[in-house]
Amino acid sequence: MPALLDLRSMLPEELAAALEPFGTPAYRSRQIFGWLQRRGAEQLGEMTDIPKADRALLGEHFRIAPCAIANKQAAERDGTVKYLLRLEDGETVESVVMRYAYGNTLCVSTQAGCRMGCAFCASGLHGLTRNLLPGEMLGQIHAARRDLGVEISHIVLMGTGEPLDNYENVLRFLRLASHPEGLHIGQRKISLSTCGLAPQIDRLQGEHLGLTLSVSLHAPNDAIRSALMPVNRRWPVEALLAACRRYAQSSSRRVSFEYALFRGVNDSVACAEELAGRLRGMLCHVNLIPGNPVPERGFARSEPAAVQAFARALERRGINATVRRSLGGGIEAACGQLRNQTKRT
Ligand code: SAH
Numbered sequence: 001m002p003a004l005l006d007l008r009s010m011l012p013e014e015l016a017a018a019l020e021p022f023g024t025p026a027y028r029s030r031q032i033f034g035w036l037q038r039r040g041a042e043q044l045g046e047m048t049d050i051p052k053a054d055r056a057l058l059g060e061h062f063r064i065a066p067c068a069i070a071n072k073q074a075a076e077r078d079g080t081v082k083y084l085l086r087l088e089d090g091e092t093v094e095s096v097v098m099r100y101a102y103g104n105t106l107c108v109s110t111q112a113g114c115r116m117g118c119a120f121c122a123s124g125l126h127g128l129t130r131n132l133l134p135g136e137m138l139g140q141i142h143a144a145r146r147d148l149g150v151e152i153s154h155i156v157l158m159g160t161g162e163p164l165d166n167y168e169n170v171l172r173f174l175r176l177a178s179h180p181e182g183l184h185i186g187q188r189k190i191s192l193s194t195c196g197l198a199p200q201i202d203r204l205q206g207e208h209l210g211l212t213l214s215v216s217l218h219a220p221n222d223a224i225r226s227a228l229m230p231v232n233r234r235w236p237v238e239a240l241l242a243a244c245r246r247y248a249q250s251s252s253r254r255v256s257f258e259y260a261l262f263r264g265v266n267d268s269v270a271c272a273e274e275l276a277g278r279l280r281g282m283l284c285h286v287n288l289i290p291g292n293p294v295p296e297r298g299f300a301r302s303e304p305a306a307v308q309a310f311a312r313a314l315e316r317r318g319i320n321a322t323v324r325r326s327l328g329g330g331i332e333a334a335c336g337q338l339r340n341q342t343k344r345t
Helices: 014-021 028-036 052-061 136-149 167-177 198-206 222-228 237-251 271-278 304-316
Strands: 067-072 081-087 090-099 103-107 111-113 130-131 154-157 190-194 211-217 255-261 284-291 320-323
Touching: 014 028, 014 222, 067 136, 081 136, 081 198, 081 284, 103 136, 130 271, 167 190, 167 198, 190 198, 198 211, 198 237, 237 255, 237 271, 255 304, 271 284, 271 304, 284 304, 304 320
Parallel strands: 103 154, 154 190, 190 211, 211 255, 255 284, 284 320
Antiparallel strands: 067 081, 081 090, 090 103, 111 130
């Protein structure tokens, strides 16, 4: 990474402290923060009400890590838009805008690639390249806002990467995105999804942020889960669910479990019954996602009838479940299909 600090990754008090030695008054640094975080300036030159001398100084000592649109695909059917964004070192990441009646949601990537190695997922096909900076996550939001001319009201950290494997940067991103002088996206409009790094879930709980915790469970027991998700060998289902229970209890918010259904792998009614037993008594919700095809992975999507039977079996046992409507399938923007395009073979 270049030595100059990324301005867009800095909290307002950090920006003020960094600019103070140059004699920049506090009101000026707040103005710069607003340009970066609320107005989404990509270049110092856009900050027209900041004196030229100050902009020159900023340019000498800091940088704005870019997040430039390299490609864009729109799904005609549901209005989903997928962006390919190029970062300063040539790495690329994807982000997806989903349009719902309640507003526009951006699915944000937190890493270039991923090292979690889930057997059914395209994002980890080439391992992890690097963590994204907070400013590069914010850049994904600003790029979409600017390109579409719309506001982004909700964020899901469900793009490429494992957010809790890039903990510090993700936390800083959350603070910046919800800052009143920035985008001011309330924590309640943010969901963070994890494959199950149990100790980091506890750490997150200690931050008392009020965001929705989403956990990619995908299996009712260790045998199936460890075969699908290597992370389960480190933190098995019971350890993970114990951390989830603590999170639900301390936040009084229900934990959302993602469960992608793959034919003949994890989609039997017996699996649903076992899952219901495991989740009994927890403040939670299960999101069922018909598995999405990833050609390299060879998993098949469950039949609609199997998905319905699975949902009914959960409901019968008092577990709240919905089948998620899949957006963006036609443009490979659906769950598990985001990838690092520069590495595509
Ligand atoms: N690393 C985090 C954030 C990624 S979110 C996590 O694992 O939660 C992306 C979601 O899509 C995860 O729930 C992931 O398990 C799911 N997913 C991955 N591949 C998929 C596929 N082929 N079909 C359906 N869902 C998939």
